[in-house]
Amino acid sequence: MLNPQQSFVGPLLAWHEENGRHRLPWREPGRSAFEILIAEILLQRTTAASVSGAYLPIVARYPSPETVVAANPEAIERRIAPLGLAKRAEFIRRTSQQLVARHSGDVSRRYADLLELHGVGAYTARSVLTHAFDEDIAAVDTNVRRLISRFFDLPPDSGTLPHLADGLVPSRRGSDFQHAMLDFAADVCTARTPQCETCPFGEHCRSSERAV
DNA sequence: AAGCCGGGGTA
DNA sequence: TACCCAGGCTT
Incomplete structure (x- = not known):
């Protein structure tokens, strides 16, 4: 019996290296924390394809x-x-007004500071910490929620998903892992017609025996 | 806890 | 046409 690092994290990172959406402009190296924060706000309930044209x-x-x-x-x-x-x-x-007034224009590395920003919730704050500051934490959005709930056969509204996701993050690779979950959920483990036939997880997915 | 926001893409 | 999208704020 494989542990989740072997059955989930490893194959997911391998899939992402080959198939990930590596060209999205907000993923380019050298983006400032503020530029990443702007991207995350624009991406709220909005497809990456839409944001890529305006970013x-x-x-x-x-x-x-x-x-x-x-x-x-x-x-x-x-x-x-x-x-x-x-x-x-x-x-x-x-949010920009708050950054100037409270942090002299800098994006804080503290989760509590980020949460106080208007328009920044748990997902956006965690995304900034992983992508801008390389923290080993996960951000659970609609994609990650769907992917994790299917793979581990948990109810999508389970409150344990964020904690479970945090525990999967490979050391010092939080950003890659987050992108891998997002891209895989958007391209393979999709909401309406998931591509289970060609899914690299195969039998390891605990929903693989069932109609998803 | 539920309602609301929204244009654009997809089946 | 209906559903979905890198959520968060307001009530």
Whole structure:
């Protein structure tokens, strides 16, 4: 009987190395914590494909919280509008104001500080910690929730999923592991018609015997 | 705990 | 047409 590191984490990282969405602009090396935070807000309930078209012009125009604070709020809103959930323009503006006022424009490494930012919840805060600060923690979104609940045959609304996901994170590879879960769930373990026939997990997935 | 936000892609 | 998308805020 394989442990989850052998049956889940290893194959998932291998799949990701070969098939991951490595070209997404917010994953490029050298992105600042603020640029990553902006990406995570734009990605809330919004597909990576949609955000990829709007991201570069936005961070080019607003590379720092200071530039957001100084900008015309309506100009920001116009750039967010094609993505839907236009209220996120205000999220970005208020969060930037908070960063300038409380942390002299720096994105804090403390989870509690991040959670206080307007528009930043558990998922977004954890994503910033993994991708910007290389913390060994997981961020459970709709994709990760679906993937983990299927693989371990747990109810999707189980409150243990975040803790379980944290325990799977390979040391110093939190960002890769997070991206691997997201990409795999988006491309293989999909919501409506998962590609179970070609799934690399095979029998290791505890939902493999069942119609998912 | 439930409601709400939203344009765009997909089956 | 219905469902889904790197959630979080408000009530």
